Amino acid sequence: MMCPKCGAPMHTYNRSGVQIEQCANCRGIFLDYGELEAITRMEAQWTQSAPPPPPPAGQAYPSGPAWGAPHHGSHGHYGHHGHHGRHGGFGRMLFSS
Amino acid sequence: MSDQRAAGPALRGALARLMGATDGEVLAERSDGTVVRVGDRVAKAHDPDAEAGALAVRLGVAAAEQYAGVLLAPLPRGGPVEVCGGRNASVWPYGSPVDPDDPGAAPWEAAGDLLARLHAAPLPVPGRLPGPLPPMRGPVKAARAVTRMRSAPGGTLVAAARTVERAWAALPAWCRGEEPPPRATTVCHGDFHLGQLVRHPAGTGGWHLIDVDDLGLGDPAWDLARPACWYATGLLVPDAWERFLGAYVRTVRAAGARSGLAEEDPWPRLDAPARALTVQSAALGIAKARAAGRVLDEAEETCVAACARMAAVAAQAELPAPQGP
Numbered sequence: 001m002m003c004p005k006c007g008a009p010m011h012t013y014n015r016s017g018v019q020i021e022q023c024a025n026c027r028g029i030f031l032d033y034g035e036l037e038a039i040t041r042m043e044a045q046w047t048q049s050a051p052p053p054p055p056p057a058g059q060a061y062p063s064g065p066a067w068g069a070p071h072h073g074s075h076g077h078y079g080h081h082g083h084h085g086r087h088g089g090f091g092r093m094l095f096s097s
Numbered sequence: 098m099s100d101q102r103a104a105g106p107a108l109r110g111a112l113a114r115l116m117g118a119t120d121g122e123v124l125a126e127r128s129d130g131t132v133v134r135v136g137d138r139v140a141k142a143h144d145p146d147a148e149a150g151a152l153a154v155r156l157g158v159a160a161a162e163q164y165a166g167v168l169l170a171p172l173p174r175g176g177p178v179e180v181c182g183g184r185n186a187s188v189w190p191y192g193s194p195v196d197p198d199d200p201g202a203a204p205w206e207a208a209g210d211l212l213a214r215l216h217a218a219p220l221p222v223p224g225r226l227p228g229p230l231p232p233m234r235g236p237v238k239a240a241r242a243v244t245r246m247r248s249a250p251g252g253t254l255v256a257a258a259r260t261v262e263r264a265w266a267a268l269p270a271w272c273r274g275e276e277p278p279p280r281a282t283t284v285c286h287g288d289f290h291l292g293q294l295v296r297h298p299a300g301t302g303g304w305h306l307i308d309v310d311d312l313g314l315g316d317p318a319w320d321l322a323r324p325a326c327w328y329a330t331g332l333l334v335p336d337a338w339e340r341f342l343g344a345y346v347r348t349v350r351a352a353g354a355r356s357g358l359a360e361e362d363p364w365p366r367l368d369a370p371a372r373a374l375t376v377q378s379a380a381l382g383i384a385k386a387r388a389a390g391r392v393l394d395e396a397e398e399t400c401v402a403a404c405a406r407m408a409a410v411a412a413q414a415e416l417p418a419p420q421g422p
Contacts, residue, residue, distance in 0.1 A: 065368050067406040069331035069399070089394035090332055093378060095197055095292040097238065 003028060018042070109133050111180040112140035115188055130310070134191055137299070138172065143185045143310060151231040152177050152185055155309040158284065161225065163218045167211055169297055169305040176227060192295025192305060203291050205337050207304040208324075209344030211294075215306065216283050216317040217352035233287040233315030235370070236274035239377040243273075246380035249387040257393065257401045261379045264372065264404035267411035271316075272373040278316045287311030289320045318358055321345060322370035326378070329371055330403045332396060375403050 001010050001021060008025030018038045021030040031039075105126065112133040113121040121135040129144040143152055153176035159168045169189060177185040195203050223229065243265050246258060270276040286293065288311040296302045321342065328338035342363065349359040357366045382397030393401065 063335070064325075064329045065364055065371065066410045067372065067403055068329040069403065089396035091197065093332060093396040093400075094203070094327060095195075095290060097288050097290065097377075097381075 001030070004030070105131075108142055108181050108184065111184075112142055112186060115140045115178065115180065115186060137191045138188055139191050140186055140188045142180065143177065143187070145184060147185055147310060148231075149177060149185055150228050151313075152187075152310070153227045154229070154231060155312050156187055157226040158221055158230070158312060159309045161221045163221065164215065166303060167214045167218070167306060168309065169295065169307045189307070190297055191299055192297035192302070192307065193299040194295050195291045197292075203337070204294065204304050205340040206344040208289075208291075208294060209341040209346075210348045211304060211306050212286065212289065212317075212320045213345045213348035213352070213354075215286060216320070216356070217349055217354040218284070220282075220284060230284065231313040232277070232281065233285040233313040233319060234311035235285070235287045235315060235319040236272055236278070236373065238288065238311060239272065239373045240274040242377040242380040242384070245384040246387075249384040251387070253387055253390075254383050254393065257379070258383055260401055260405045260408060261376055261383065263408035263411075265376050265380075267407060268373055268376070269369050272369050280316045281314045283314065283317045284312065285315040285317050286320050287313060287315065289323055316366075316370065317356065318363075318366045319370045319374075321358060321363070322367055323374050325367045325371040326375045326400075326403075330375060330399050332399060372407050375400050375407070379404050 002008065003010050003023035003026060005028050006023065006026045008023050010021040010023050010030060013020045013022065018035055019032060020035070022028070023030075108131055109123060109126075110120065112131065113119055113135055116133075116135040116138045118135040121133040121140075123131070124134050124139060125132040129146075131142040133140050156171050156176055158164065160170045164170075169192060172188045172190060177187050180186045220230070243261070246261065265273065271278040286306055286309075288308060289306075293306055293308050294304050295307050297305050324333065324338060324341050327333035328335065346359045346363075349356050357363070379397065379400035382393055382400060386393050386397065
């Protein structure tokens with residue numbers, strides 16, 4: 001399709017099921033019916049699963065990367081004294097390459 | 098197959114004879130290494146693919162005085178010996194390992210401190226080693242794990258393997274072993290995990306790092322990246338990770354060494370190696386599960402799920418940033 005604003009061709013990108021047209025010239029973006037709602041929904045999910053924001057200055061170490069497990073700051077399988085056994089391969093993984 | 102089975106007892110006997118015995122207790126028996134204990138010593142047969150020259154240098158590093166109390170030193174202080182038709186072997190003092198049934202009791206501070214001392218020590222004098230320091234083998238091992246996944250019997254875990262491939266493709270070339278790392282001036286262990294720590298003398302002595310087979314010059318972030326991966330994937334509680342990283346940072350700073358890993362946020366340096374090691378664990382899990390005709394265990398699933406999130410983060414970054422008119 002052509003850009004309704006400047007008339008240049010628009011390119012389609014598909015990201016996680018949402019189709020986005022962007023103008024090759026003016027970089028304007030065109031959304032089909034329902035796509036804005038789809039993006040809003042994805043944004044809400046992303047916010048829920050994203051790692052916590054960077055800690056305030058003074059805290060020693062930030063919590064981790066963007067691909068970290070959701071809510072990994074609140075639990076973990078190993079590390080506490082007295083957590084015995086090798087459930088589900090967790091212990092084994094800490095002892096192998 | 099029968100040849101491989103027959104090689105086991107012959108190799109075990111040859112290792113025991115290096116320590117003056119006819120037989121010993123097998124501590125490890127894998128395709129890339131066999132370890133036999135006799136009294137207060139152990140003998141190790143190294144990976145059949147290990148290059149003898151590089152292995153001799155790695156044993157020389159373990160014996161070098163600046164790593165005393167950090168790397169367990171081999172006995173006697175010298176290069177590898179050949180056993181069983183060309184297999185390289187070396188003899189070491191026996192050290193007591195971390196209890197595999199209680200990884201929670203692992204010495205996280207000692208581990209961080211040991212790696213910091215390894216990284217901060219002055220490099221061995223070239224003339225004192227039998228050759229130049231080889232590269233650290235971490236990235237090559239990650240690539241090997243992905244190759245092993247690709248060559249494992251297919252048909253199952255197809256979606257998991259595809260996810261791992263996407264996470265692998267998003268890594269920088271150096272993390273895939275395709276290019277030298279941007280920094281390679283530090284001696285790194287190359288394969289740190291809880292099985293690489295022993296107390297020597299056994300039971301009461303200080304903790305030491307063992308297994309120098311992958312040691313060499315590389316980016317020290319690689320050595321912190323496996324605990325970082327465990328923490329990021331949720332395998333390890335934040336407290337254990339912070340004790341490990343905190344000890345590392347304290348020792349690096351006390352040594353007056355400059356390192357981006359001792360900055361307030363080490364993740365810019367840790368991110369890519371931690372992703373590579375997560376991919377490695379996921380790929381090995383898939384390869385082993387395929388070979389055994391089983392499903393992934395919980396830890397392996399956890400690593401594959403992390404690979405999916407890495408691929409999603411990479412796909413987000415691919416979308417060109419919309420620009421204003």
